[in-house]
Amino acid sequence: xxxxxxxxxxxxxxxxxxxxxxxxxxxxxxxxxxxxxxxxxxxxxxxxxxxxxxxxxxxxxxxxxxxxxxxxxxxxxxxxxxxxxxxxxxxxxxxxxxxxxxxxxxxxxxxxxxxxxxxxxxxxxxxxxxxxxxxxxxxxxxxxxxxxxxxxxxxxxxxxxxxxxxxxxxxxxxxxxxxxxxxxxxxxxxxxxxxxxxxxxxxxxxxxxxxxxxxxxxxxxxxxxxxxxxxxxxxxxxxxxxxxxxxxxxxxxxxxxxxxxxxxxxxxxxxxxxxxxxxxxxxxxxxxxxxxxxxxxxxxxxxxxxxx
Amino acid sequence: xxxxxxxxxxxxxxxxxxxxxxxxxxxxxxxxxxxxxxxxxxxxxxxxxxxxxxxxxxxxxxxxxxxxxxxxxxxxxxxxxxxxxxxxxxxxxxxxxxxxxxxxxxxxxxxxxxxxxxxxxxxxxxxxxxxxxxxxxxxxxxxxxxxxxxxxxxxxxxxxxxxxxxxxxxxxxxxxxxxxxxxxxxxxxxxxxxxxxxxxxxxxxxxxxxxxxxxxxxxxxxxxxxxxxxxxxxxxxxxxxxxxxxxxxxxxx
Numbered sequence: 001x002x003x004x005x006x007x008x009x010x011x012x013x014x015x016x017x018x019x020x021x022x023x024x025x026x027x028x029x030x031x032x033x034x035x036x037x038x039x040x041x042x043x044x045x046x047x048x049x050x051x052x053x054x055x056x057x058x059x060x061x062x063x064x065x066x067x068x069x070x071x072x073x074x075x076x077x078x079x080x081x082x083x084x085x086x087x088x089x090x091x092x093x094x095x096x097x098x099x100x101x102x103x104x105x106x107x108x109x110x111x112x113x114x115x116x117x118x119x120x121x122x123x124x125x126x127x128x129x130x131x132x133x134x135x136x137x138x139x140x141x142x143x144x145x146x147x148x149x150x151x152x153x154x155x156x157x158x159x160x161x162x163x164x165x166x167x168x169x170x171x172x173x174x175x176x177x178x179x180x181x182x183x184x185x186x187x188x189x190x191x192x193x194x195x196x197x198x199x200x201x202x203x204x205x206x207x208x209x210x211x212x213x214x215x216x217x218x219x220x221x222x223x224x225x226x227x228x229x230x231x232x233x234x235x236x237x238x239x240x241x242x243x244x245x246x247x248x249x250x251x252x253x254x255x256x257x258x259x260x261x262x263x264x265x266x267x268x269x270x271x272x273x274x275x276x277x278x279x280x281x282x283x284x285x286x287x288x289x290x291x292x293x294x295x296x297x298x299x300x301x302x303x304x305x306x307x308x
Numbered sequence: 309x310x311x312x313x314x315x316x317x318x319x320x321x322x323x324x325x326x327x328x329x330x331x332x333x334x335x336x337x338x339x340x341x342x343x344x345x346x347x348x349x350x351x352x353x354x355x356x357x358x359x360x361x362x363x364x365x366x367x368x369x370x371x372x373x374x375x376x377x378x379x380x381x382x383x384x385x386x387x388x389x390x391x392x393x394x395x396x397x398x399x400x401x402x403x404x405x406x407x408x409x410x411x412x413x414x415x416x417x418x419x420x421x422x423x424x425x426x427x428x429x430x431x432x433x434x435x436x437x438x439x440x441x442x443x444x445x446x447x448x449x450x451x452x453x454x455x456x457x458x459x460x461x462x463x464x465x466x467x468x469x470x471x472x473x474x475x476x477x478x479x480x481x482x483x484x485x486x487x488x489x490x491x492x493x494x495x496x497x498x499x500x501x502x503x504x505x506x507x508x509x510x511x512x513x514x515x516x517x518x519x520x521x522x523x524x525x526x527x528x529x530x531x532x533x534x535x536x537x538x539x540x541x542x543x544x545x546x547x548x549x550x551x552x553x554x555x556x557x558x559x560x561x
Contacts, residue, residue, distance in 0.1 A: 054398050084395070088398060107312045
């Protein structure tokens with residue numbers, strides 16, 4: 001699939017000698033929702049700040065739609081919209097002017113119809129004459145999205161879009177992101193909310209200490225790295241496991257009324273059949289069975305722990 | 309050239325002036341008017357003429373310069389520092405705008421604000437003191453050049469400042485004393501010989517005397533030296549701002 005953002009051997013060392021990015025290589029595909037995961041200070045914001053032109057790279061090359069972000073900065077930046085992590089808005093300016101200002105900065109002819117549509121789509125039209133400091137946090141974030149879309153970008157960066165917003169607004173945000181993708185926009189979001197990436201991202205990259213640990217389709221990542229847990233509920237409480245079950249990775253749960261068995265979904269033999277057979281032979285009476293897929297969160301924690 | 313971006317920045321900054329009209333316009337006009345009333349009308353009547361001009365009229369160019377210099381610096385420094393402080397500078401940096409377009413937008417707006425204040429001050433002065441301008445075109449030229457030059461200087465200060473204290477240091481600790489000691493309220497000839505020589509090291513002396521010459525055709529310094537000094541400082545500011553902004557000091561690192 002065609003890349004819209006291509007990052008090659010990118011590194012960033014700040015003036016205080018802190019190395020925020022270490023030799024990053026990454027291709028982001030056209031019209032995908034791409035999630036950049038990582039703990040605080042991993043280098044997510046630095047990476048998107050470089051692509052957007054806010055921070056100068058130390059080494060490396062970034063192409064947006066095959067244009068270089070340094071040499072052809074006018075062409076690359078005009079294609080990019082950025083929703084920053086912080087609610088950085090001109091507090092005493094009204095909503096409409098704030099959005100129109102951004103469109104002007106991108107060299108676009110004033111287009112009141114487009115701004116009206118954006119504000120209506122983001123449920124901000126009735127607040128168009130309100131000053132920013134009169135809005136709630138969620139509304140301010142939507143103003144930032146309206147600003148980022150005011151020049152009709154083909155690539156939209158959202159830096160921690162759900163940071164500090166409630167569950168309802170977060171789900172609204174996800175709907176907005178998915179609608180944008182339907183209009184042909186490529187979405188790149190940074191987040192440390194794993195469920196956010198799991199819910200909406202086509203692909204996921206995990207970054208830690210400035211290094212890219214893994215890049216993969218969200219589903220593949222969960223499938224290939226995921227483990228499943230089989231929970232076996234028992235009729236009678238047990239304190240210790242029978243010796244005949246020592247060979248299995250078992251854990252007593254629920255005050256001795258359940259046993260958890262972790263197994264690899266990718267292995268040829270999961271060991272479930274023999275486990276159940278051995279349990280029967282050891283005299284344990286089964287009441288119920290259920291399985292659970294490990295989440296992206298478990299994978300993320302595992303990856304970051306291994307890398308640290 | 310991204311004209312829409314320049315226009316957006318320019319009007320965004322001018323809009324700030326509209327929102328803060330008391331601070332941007334009325335405050336400098338009122339404080340300068342107080343000088344005209346006290347030193348021009350009240351005390352000025354008791355002071356003999358200087359170079360054939362009443363004392364009240366004599367101080368107009370100096371006080372005009374004092375306001376232009378401090379307003380240009382603070383308008384421009386605040387204009388770029390405030391978005392840096394709030395973080396909203398990201399959208400200027402992320403937009404397809406060249407450094408020169410950013411400078412034209414911010415500095416143009418700052419110079420325009422100072423020019424508006426300067427014209428209002430001149431108009432106000434005419435109510436309190438007898439005002440005559442022998443070379444109005446030269447006066448306008450110096451007015452615009454001063455506003456542009458010191459707006460650029462202020463922009464440089466705003467780019468390099470990390471906090472509000474640094475933002476205020478240059479206008480309050482350097483510019484204001486230099487203007488007061490630069491012959492805004494007296495001629496250099498009134499000073500003892502030693503202090504006259506010291507005064508010639510004060511760059512503001514050349515600016516005030518240039519402006520005074522455009523009003524009354526007389527000053528301590530040759531008008532051409534004044535103009536060359538001002539243009540020299542303008543070039544130094546352009547070079548300074550170009551280096552700082554192209555390297556990204558204070559905003560991109």
